[in-house]
Each structure stands twice: as C-alpha cells, then as structure tokens.
Amino acid sequence: MEKDCELRLGPPERSPKLDVIVVGAGLSGLVSAYRLLEKEPSLRIRVLEASNSVGGSLQQNTQGEIGAKWFEKSQTHIYQLLQHLGVPMQQRSLVGSTLRRCWELDQSVSSNLAKYELQRYINELELKTAFFKPGRFSIRKNSTKMVNHINNRLFFKESRKFMTSLIELICGGKASDITYKEFMSLCYGCGGLQNIINIYLDCPNTLLEFDSARLLNALTQGLQRADILLSRQAKAIYHYKDYIEVHDSVQNIHTTDALILAIPLNALQQINISPTVPLEWRKMLNNARPGVRKMMTSFIASYRDGHWRNGGYSGSFLKYDPLIVGCEYRPTVYTGLMLHNDGMESLVRSMTLNALAQHFGEEMKVPHTYSQYTFELSSLQHLPLTTPWNRIIWSSSAAASTCYRGFLGGAVQSGLRASLNALLVVRPQVVTWTDVADIHCQNCPNIRDIGALKLWLSALNLYNVGYYALYASSVFLALQFAYKKFG
Incomplete structure (x- = not known):
C-alpha cells in the first residue's frame, strides 16, 4: 500500500514545451485557441478546462438550450464569428404584444409612479454613460456607492428593489459593493444601461438567436490540432523570464511560451501565481468577490x-x-x-x-x-484587463475592452484580443494590421451634444423636486410675510 502511495505521489509529469496554453474552455478561451490555429496552424496549443465539458455558459442539453444564446446584431464580433463558422442565426421569436408581463413592480398600488421614476432614473444614467469611458476619469477616487445613489434618486421601494437586483445580476455583486463610477463605466462597456435591460430583461424581437451546440461543434472542429484537457483545473502558475509553468489539479506540469487566462477574475483567486501579480491585479482581486x-x-x-x-x-x-x-x-x-x-x-x-x-x-x-x-x-467590478503581464494574457467576457462586457460579443472580442497578444509573443511575424482592426470596438457610446439643461432636467426626481418646491414655497412665504409687515 505504501509503494502504491509513493507511486501516486511521485514527481509530477512534465509535458514538452508548448507555444500557448489557454486556461478555460468557455467561449472566450475557445475563440482564442481557434484564432491562434487559424493564423498559425503549426502552433502547439493546449486548453485546460476545470469542468468536464467545454462551452462555459453556452451549455446545452438534450432538451434544448440552457445557456446564453441571444445577442444583438450590434455585437459585431460574435455576429462575424457566427457568419465565418457558418452557424445560422435567426431573429428571436416574437412574443404577442397583447400579453402582459408578470413584474413584481406592476403589483403595488403605486406601481405607475414607481415605474415612472424608475424610467426617469434609467434615462438619467443613459445620458451620462458616454462620459464614463475608461481613461476619461479616475475610478480610484472616492465615489458614492450605487445603493446610496439609488436611495437618493428613487423614492418607491419597488423601483429601488428593481435597480439593486438589476445591479446584482449585471455586476455579480451587491449595489453596496460597487461604486457609481464603476457601474457607469460598466454601462459604457455594454453599450448603455438601456441595452443591458433589453438583453437581460425585455428580450425584444430584435435579438438574434442561434444553436449554441453548433457553435461549440464548429469551434472544437477547428481545434482538432490542439489538446483539450477536461477536468484539469489550474492550481499554480510560475512565471519565469523565458517561459511559464502551469501546475494542474492532477499534478501535471505544463510548460509554455505564453499563457492565456480565459477565466473570470474571481476564479483567479483560486490559483497561486508566482511571482506576485501586479498591484493593479491585486486590487481587482480584492474587490472581485466581496x-x-x-x-x-x-x-x-x-x-x-x-x-x-x-x-x-x-x-x-x-x-x-x-x-x-x-x-x-x-x-x-x-x-x-x-x-x-x-x-x-x-x-x-x-x-x-x-x-x-x-x-x-x-x-x-x-x-x-x-x-x-x-x-x-x-464579477465585473473592475476595469477591463487588456494589457498583458509579460507572458500572461487576460481573456474573458469581463476583460473585453469596453465592448459589450459580460455579453457574448465581449467574450469573442476579448478572445480575439488575447490571441493577438499571444501571437506577438510567439509568432510576431504573422500579425498584420487587419488583426488589430478586427478587435476594435465599433459600437461604443459617444459623447453627444448634451446640453447642461438637458442633463439637469434628467436628474430631477421626487427628492430634489420636493426640495426645490419646498425651497421656492419658503422663499415665497417669506417674501409675502415681509411685504405684509413692511409694505
């Protein structure tokens, strides 16, 4: 028994050196590996996936779709990928306009007023989204928490619950943990708050749908020259000057020239990285999953x-x-x-x-x-991670460079960018200007000609309208009293 134990706990198996290792076989990781082999078929690529199947949130079972599969045509990266792979798309089935929606927001006595102030609040955030492009402001400076911003703008409990629940759904964290600046930056990267609501909640018939199984089959067919190892969770990463070592959950060691981490930032907390990641990453890791x-x-x-x-x-x-x-x-x-x-x-x-x-x-x-x-x-409570750390490259839906972060379009765009960064490490001679153009965002919000009066009017709510009315009434009564006494 002791010999068997010694054999099982012997020196870890060390694989031959690879060109690129991709950790994570979700949509972003598969797109990264697919694009690498498409550009340079001679590359030696290995994909490590912690679960027993590929696809991440694009899961499907025998009874039909069970994962994400809807997107808007404005998400050009996923749209062009599906066209390139020959995956058919169709407009989402139209739900009868005469049917009612079952919102808890509709069931209270004050529902109409609650919905009115909620729509005004959404319009206010929508107008201000274009001013929150990453780099235009300092996200590290003190900023009010979203829960306080909501409570100061919305009066009714129903509309407050709607917004706090929506933030938790979008960001992966509570409204008390994310700041106003962080949330607005995220809205910018997703094409605006109204776009997020359309995709998550309203599901309009403008959305396109596709068979996620066909997309995964097309990607895996293009990865036949790559090794895809399932049930292999990355446990430790050792970053050296000329190569990287990845230790997995079955005690194997994988050596590579470049590493793509196609996993959410909160999943990175489970991996021991040496030397310590940059300060920027550490701050994000501390805030990723409160x-x-x-x-x-x-x-x-x-x-x-x-x-x-x-x-x-x-x-x-x-x-x-x-x-x-x-x-x-x-x-x-x-x-x-x-x-x-x-x-x-x-x-x-x-x-x-x-x-x-x-x-x-x-x-x-x-x-x-x-x-x-x-x-x-x-967790989306951080800015996009788009700059590689030497030979380590970040890729995930949350890392998309302000282009539909958290959505399918962001996952594909991030995967394309990660593959480009990996090519610059292992095969820089094959990179062309068209590769750079392919990853650019094409539908991010722009600052429009929004006047100060329009912004001020959008910020009016029951609180400040009541305050202004009380202030004006007080001034009027004071003037009337003074007129009667001294007039």
Whole structure:
C-alpha cells in the first residue's frame, strides 16, 4: 500500500514545451485557441478546462438550450464569428404584444409612479454613460456607492428593489459593493444601461438567436490540432523570464511560451501565481468577490401546455430575492435564470417552480421536463484587463475592452484580443494590421451634444423636486410675510 502511495505521489509529469496554453474552455478561451490555429496552424496549443465539458455558459442539453444564446446584431464580433463558422442565426421569436408581463413592480398600488421614476432614473444614467469611458476619469477616487445613489434618486421601494437586483445580476455583486463610477463605466462597456435591460430583461424581437451546440461543434472542429484537457483545473502558475509553468489539479506540469487566462477574475483567486501579480491585479482581486459567492443557474422547464399564456402573460418574470429572470419564446417552454448564493443549487428547482406557480398557477409545479445548469456569476467590478503581464494574457467576457462586457460579443472580442497578444509573443511575424482592426470596438457610446439643461432636467426626481418646491414655497412665504409687515 505504501509503494502504491509513493507511486501516486511521485514527481509530477512534465509535458514538452508548448507555444500557448489557454486556461478555460468557455467561449472566450475557445475563440482564442481557434484564432491562434487559424493564423498559425503549426502552433502547439493546449486548453485546460476545470469542468468536464467545454462551452462555459453556452451549455446545452438534450432538451434544448440552457445557456446564453441571444445577442444583438450590434455585437459585431460574435455576429462575424457566427457568419465565418457558418452557424445560422435567426431573429428571436416574437412574443404577442397583447400579453402582459408578470413584474413584481406592476403589483403595488403605486406601481405607475414607481415605474415612472424608475424610467426617469434609467434615462438619467443613459445620458451620462458616454462620459464614463475608461481613461476619461479616475475610478480610484472616492465615489458614492450605487445603493446610496439609488436611495437618493428613487423614492418607491419597488423601483429601488428593481435597480439593486438589476445591479446584482449585471455586476455579480451587491449595489453596496460597487461604486457609481464603476457601474457607469460598466454601462459604457455594454453599450448603455438601456441595452443591458433589453438583453437581460425585455428580450425584444430584435435579438438574434442561434444553436449554441453548433457553435461549440464548429469551434472544437477547428481545434482538432490542439489538446483539450477536461477536468484539469489550474492550481499554480510560475512565471519565469523565458517561459511559464502551469501546475494542474492532477499534478501535471505544463510548460509554455505564453499563457492565456480565459477565466473570470474571481476564479483567479483560486490559483497561486508566482511571482506576485501586479498591484493593479491585486486590487481587482480584492474587490472581485466581496462577501458570499454568487451563482447563476440557467433552467429550462417544458410543459404540455403554456399555462402562463393561458393566463394572459408573456412569461417574462422578475422576483427580487432570489432573483429570477425568465423569457418565454416557445409556446410550451419556459427558460430563465436564477441568481442565488453558493450551496443552494439543490434548492433551485423547488424554489423556481414554487415561484412560477405563485404567479402562473399550480400547474407550473409539475413540468413535463426540467433541466438546469449552474455556474459562478462573473464579477465585473473592475476595469477591463487588456494589457498583458509579460507572458500572461487576460481573456474573458469581463476583460473585453469596453465592448459589450459580460455579453457574448465581449467574450469573442476579448478572445480575439488575447490571441493577438499571444501571437506577438510567439509568432510576431504573422500579425498584420487587419488583426488589430478586427478587435476594435465599433459600437461604443459617444459623447453627444448634451446640453447642461438637458442633463439637469434628467436628474430631477421626487427628492430634489420636493426640495426645490419646498425651497421656492419658503422663499415665497417669506417674501409675502415681509411685504405684509413692511409694505
């Protein structure tokens, strides 16, 4: 028994030196590896994936889509990739405009006023988004927390809950942990707050959808010359002058000239990196995941009848604690997301079905089929990491250089940029100006001709309007009193 143990715990296996190692087989990592081999087929590439399947949030099961698969045509990088790979796209199925949406925001007595002030607040943030391009302001200076900004702008509890839940869904952290400047910078990188709401909540028929399985198959077909190792979590990274060593979870050592980290920033906390990462990275790591880890569970429930449609609802649904966002796009299938704390995966099914039954009827508790997939919600509480650290290159949806961060378009754009940076390390002679042009953002917000009066009017809310009215009334009464006494 001791000999067997000694054999298992012997010296780690060291693989021959590679050109590029990609840690993470999500969309960003697969695009990086695919683009590298497309530009230079002779490269020796290895992909290390901690889970037992590739694709990340683009997961699919036998009953249909269960991961992200919607995007807008303005997300040019994912659009051009799908065209290049021959993956068909189609406009999202139209939901009947006569059907109602089941928002908790609609159910209170003050719902109309709450929705009115909420829309005014969203318009205010939308107008100011263009001023928050990274580099135009200092994100490190003191800035009010978003929870305080919301409470100072919104009066009704329903509209406050909507915004705090939306921030948690977008950023992967609570509104009390992210500052106003950080959130506005993120909105800039996603094409504006209204664009985020459209994609996450409203799901308009302008969105394009595709078969994620076909995209993953096309990418993996193009990676036949690369090694894709599943269930291999990177545990340690040692950065030397001329090469990098990656130690994985089965005690193998992989040596490479360049390393692409295609994982969320919060996942980097689980990897021992030596020498210590730059101060900028350390600050971001400290802020990436405050408090309890947030998980996202994507679910799909099919029914023999569309009970929500029979009740006159479109299927869109929002609940605050926990947060569920659902967008029905087929008559008898309900898909959605639940945001929850780590360790609650086993409770998601019962919580989801009970919440749906509360709004759409008891029939929702007994679906014909049900599937779910859980992944950690990426933290976006940091600026994009676009500058390589010597031979280590950052790539993920959250690292997109102000181009639809957190969305499919951002993941593809980040993967293309990472592959370009890796080529500059291992094969600089094959890089052309068109490669640089391919990664540029084409749809970021620009500062428009917004007058000071328009900005001031957009910031009016129940609080400051009430204050201005009280102030004007006080001045009027004081003048009237003075006129009567001294007039």
